[in-house]
Amino acid sequence: MKRGFVVVLSALLLAACGGGGGGESGSGQSAEQGAAVTVDTRFGPVTIDEPPTRVVALGWSDAEAALALGVRPVGASDWLGFGGNGVGPWADGLYEEAPKLLGTTEVDYEAVAALQPDLILNTRSDNDEKKHETLSRIAPTIGAPKDVIPYGTTWKQQVELVAKALGKVPEGEKIIKDLDAKFAENKKFDGKSTVVGAFFDGKFGAYVSGDSRTDFMKAVGFTPRAEVEALASGTFYVDISAERLDLLNADLTVLFPIGGDASALKANPLVPASALVLDDEDLVNAFSSGSALGTAYALDKAVPLFARKLGL
Template structure:
């Protein structure tokens, strides 16, 4: 799936996800983060564990973090999630959620760290360099943004910028790789490993608690303005559904990132043991939830008649959190998704 980049409005985020839906693992394989130190390879490991200075090679040059950072600024929602997951309250973040609509799992983390809300800047016109500079950050996290090509030259004079080693990695790094890259610069590698292990345990425990999920085929589809999109295509990376025990339907091999539209005449393509839909565009989608769910062909599907069909809500950010996983979201996604799956598998 696409990385947890600056979180745009949900509809726009899920529109972008037609080409890359990473669920809880993100698309793309492991990649060299380009993180190193000014010393030998042995000192690179110790630097990542908390020794400074730390030098990081990125797509625009080389950044040196001379001392353990205390004041951290972020330029995307995913970077904010990284800071919070590592136990840091950013000194400033983009107001990607229009002030009041804060994802529940993020608010939980903010509250746990003793804050009510984060200090933000208006990112309507992009990154506010002056607002970031005014907070005098020790480091700026930018490992989850698509705007670094524009931002780097203006951010680097303010503070060391932690970002990816190759421009292509803006789309390909997993949230785990991004977390580890940031953690090396912050001297919090052990904390990052603990966060990753805790998220993995959450998923394993949930799968163990629901053995009925094991081996059930699923189809996940999003109603976009121009089409119904077959999101669970064959070469899509395994994500939260599969980590919980489900498997893609054999028909998924007929779909790909570039061939993922399902016409109203071919709604039987959605047939599976479990069918999951989401409607992030509401009335601006190709058709509304009521229009699809009263469609005669849709109602004739075995999965629908057997009540193995469920809607993944978008209004509470669950669909977005599935599409754009980050270092904070896994426990909350599991908490909210497993009851939906349990009802669908049981036919309730």
């Protein structure tokens, strides 16, 4: 995988264990164009007085959420190290001009301010209050909803927050309706247990409820293994020690490497026989994106692999 992805995931896993071409970003507003809107977040209500025209997207997949709504951010964080426009291939062609790519876990406030944003999206982040306060001094900033763990904002919550902030609630409702229907069509695995894990820096770990990958599996019918869920303590990822690799066993275990070649993981004798090792980088990134666009792509590509592995 790309080096940027490795650096970001390294930081996130550690945390879990302890003038651009956006001039049209305000186009296509709802019927009440020009009316102020208020968005409720974990940091309190945020009021946006006018339809934004210069949007900066800092949170994990916030740029893809805006693009799905027809808005092109002038600046964005490239969480999965795509380069280029900073989004996955499922969002190809949605930018007319590349955004300024910004930092991820460490925010360059001067770079953000230089873009002169009138709205900052940070809906899926580490939920750091000081960071939010600093960003809010630059422009109205939409943080995560209440009561979510760091990086735990769901794709649906993200669409709702971003759509309201951009004055595109009807468009957001359509995205949610369409993706809900797509999940319903792919809900084929009721009664099957699952673990979603990663192999990073020579160690195994697993994602838990509240993370987009595990929530994806639940939405298509799987039940996360209870013993793994019990290890979580307000985090989206838990380490699995070498002595407890039995915890990776499930009806379907989905594994992928971070920063390494999948062939080594496939050859690892410690990997359960039930494991499906994902070796398609685009699919791994879509599965990890947590965006509506990436999730739709993952449904199309991953569900057939799950069914084939289970003999369904």
